Amino acid sequence: MTVNLLDFDLEGLTAFCERLGEKRFRAVQLFRWIHQKGASRFDQMTDLAKSLRERLPGQCEIRGLQVLSQQESADGTIKWLFDVGDGNAVESVYIPEDNRGTLCVSSQAGCAVGCRFCSTGHQGFSRNLSTGEIVAQLWFAEHFLRQRQGSQERVISNVVMMGMGEPLQNYSALVPALRTMLDDHGYGLSRRRLTVSTSGVVPMMDRLAKDCPVALAVSLHAPTDALRDELVPLNRKYPLGELLDACGRYLPHAPRDFVTFEYCMLDGVNDRPEDAQALIALLRRHGGNGVPCKLNLIPFNPFPDSGLACSPRQAVLKFARLLNDAGIVTTVRKTRGDDIDAACGQLAGDVLDRTNASERMSRRRVEAREVPVTFHRT
Structure with missing residues (x-):
């Protein structure tokens, strides 16, 4: 080849x-x-x-990825399913907003972290994507959208490495992809508008701070080690104290003066007032006055076999109010693309399970509501 x-x-x-x-x-x-x-x-x-x-x-x-399907949400969100070979496929999502266009990019076929609330983690892990496979998602989406809109101007202003996979467990392919996205001769993204989301791979966070510091989002999801061990298994290797210390070390190199913490709201699991108070105490006791941060509360997007439910809206708002009253800037993420399973935590793609391939590969192939992609480069 x-x-x-x-x-x-x-x-x-x-x-x-x-x-x-x-x-x-x-x-x-x-x-x-x-x-x-x-x-x-x-x-x-x-x-x-x-x-x-x-x-x-x-x-x-110049070899891009084959597009297996395209789905479009009523709110304008677009989800693509890309073939990455050997029976595997990954998903990318474009989210249009008034002042920006954001592309959510995958870094692995499946995910080895296995967070309880994430659809990707439930299907297991197949392999890392190459740098070219990561970049190809942006390459296709940017030029597809330009052609559709009849524009020569850049459409995608923000990229978030929040798709399928744990980006920092594919570090050697991730960093060249980030550099291509940042390069003025490439996509010219600002470091503030390029975000890597991690479940907390502490050694790689330290390396990223030196090699290619971009905006950092950390999947927190729990205020105690006991609960986070259940929700985010990686916590057993890198517990909360080590993770927050790594966040403190990252900040002097970061393009923003804060870390974004993501917190998936799970009914009766991590959404009680006492959970909010424990979270406030956790964030305050690390780094002296605490780790400068913004907290993003994410309504859970249910999927089969998760055994979890989304917190009621009133519980989410009460949780946010307690945090904001304590001086922690907190927002509630607006759900986008949930009618096409494109919202946070829902990306599944197709990952070949070596023990039960036929079942896995038949599970999520093209559905009736999907729109065939007609974009071809000339």
Whole structure:
């Protein structure tokens, strides 16, 4: 298989071009054509030397992901199912808002963390995505949306690594993908508008702070180790004290002066007033005056076999009020795309279970309400 140029950040592409005897400016030209203009063929790249355009197809390719299906929500949210081979598929979600467009990107086929409230975790883990497979989700979505809207302007202003998988458990592929998204010759995203969400892989949080600091969101979901051990199994390896200390170490490198904590509201599990008070005490006692943070309360999105229910709205609002009254900035996330299973915690895609492949792969294939994708690059 030839080299896929989507696997390279600009430095990687420069090294590849140098191996071909080409100078750095050729890598910049290629990078712009691929990411800024969405080109998938070298003969489209009119400012490259003809000899190079003719030579490149024998050395490399621009290989995106096959789109298996597209679903569109009544609120404008779009969910794509991408084929990543070997019986696996992953999902990405575009969320349009008045002042921004956000793409939720997957980093793994399945997830090994196994959080109780997350549909992805319930299907198990198959493999890490490559850098090219991570970037290809943005590459496709950005240029699909531009073509649909008849625009040459950037449509996606924010990217959140909150799709399928734990991004920091796929670190070697994640960082070049982040650098491509940030690069002014690529997608030109601000570090403040590129967010990595983690369930708390402490050593990789420390590495990210040095290698490619972007906005950080931490899946907290519980105020005590005992409860978080049940909800987020990774807590048994990196308990709350270690996690919050890592958040404190991350902040001096971060593009924002706070960490976002995500907290999924589960009826009768973590949503009582005493849970709110325990959470307030937890956040205050770490880092002296506490870890500077914003708390995002997420209504649970039910899925089969979870055994969990969403907290009543009044309980969510009371919980938020207690936190805000204690000086912790707290918001309640607006649910988007829940009619197409695109809301937080619902992404499942298709992951080949090696012990029961036929059942897994038949579970979530194209449904009647899905809209076939007609976008093709030329």
